[in-house]
Amino acid sequence: MIQLSHLSADLVAPRAADLSGLLAAGAHxxxxxxxxxxxxxxxxxxRARALHRELQVRDVPVEFGGSGGVLQLRTAPTAAVDRLAEHWAGGRMLPDGFVPGPGALRCWTLAAGRPDRPGFRLGLDPAAPQLHIGLAAACAELGLAAxxxxxxxxxxxxxxVGRRRLDRLADLVGTPPPGCPPGEFPGSPSSR
Structure with a gap:
């Protein structure tokens, strides 16, 4: 039997601020x-379908398309995205005291998370190296030293890496989304 933390993305109400996880993952x-x-x-x-759902439950209109193996999701202009742009200086600066909540961590994992034996990797934006150390520190605040x-x-x-950290990550991001291949999401059967 799996016991979820009270901080699991499955149990915390979705918030527009959770979309900050997409900026951590390299959204522009x-x-x-x-x-x-x-x-x-x-x-x-x-990934596109799961993120489409995450945006919709946060009342952010989105459309997706793409070509050449790359799918793109594009939001409509909304107050929620405007607030993120303001707090993140247009995506170029990590807000002071930023620590991703479970919903933000879930969005980050859906957009850029990958199994990486013996652990799990959360992708970062190569065009924003100024964010990397701050995002590592923010993860450490959650007990996810990386x-x-x-x-x-x-x-x-x-x-x-580490059983305790991987269990914590799986707990925070919640259940794998529909259609996710086994092992591609923390806590799914072959990701351990």
Whole structure:
């Protein structure tokens, strides 16, 4: 029997601020005539569908399409995305005291999480190396101390290892989304 923490993404109400996890994963903010939009690129249909759902439950209109194996989700301009752009200085600066909540960590994992034996990696934006150390510190605040991989140029990520940390990650991000291949999401049968 699995017992969920009271801090699991499955049990915490979704908030628009959770979309900060997408910025941690490398989503980009762009100025539009009516406000800011967020663009997220992913490499798998299950990721696009799961993120589409995460955006919808947070009342952020989104459409997705793509080509060449890359799927893109693009939000409509909303007050929620405008607030993120303000707090993240257009996606270029980590807000003071930022610690991702369970929903933000779930969004980050859906967008850029990968199994990496013996652990799990959370992808980072290679175009925003100024965020990497701060995001590592924010994960440590959650009990998810991680190693920074890849530097700023090649496939940067935070690697989380250790049974206790991986269990904590699985607990925080909640259950795998529908259509997720076994082992691709923390806590799924072959990810342990």
């Amino acid at each position: 903010l762009a100025r539009a005539a009516a406000g800011w939009v967020m663009v997220v690129s992913v490499d798998a249909d299950w 190693s920074l991989l890849g530097g700023s140029a090649t496939d940067p990520a935070l690697r989380i």
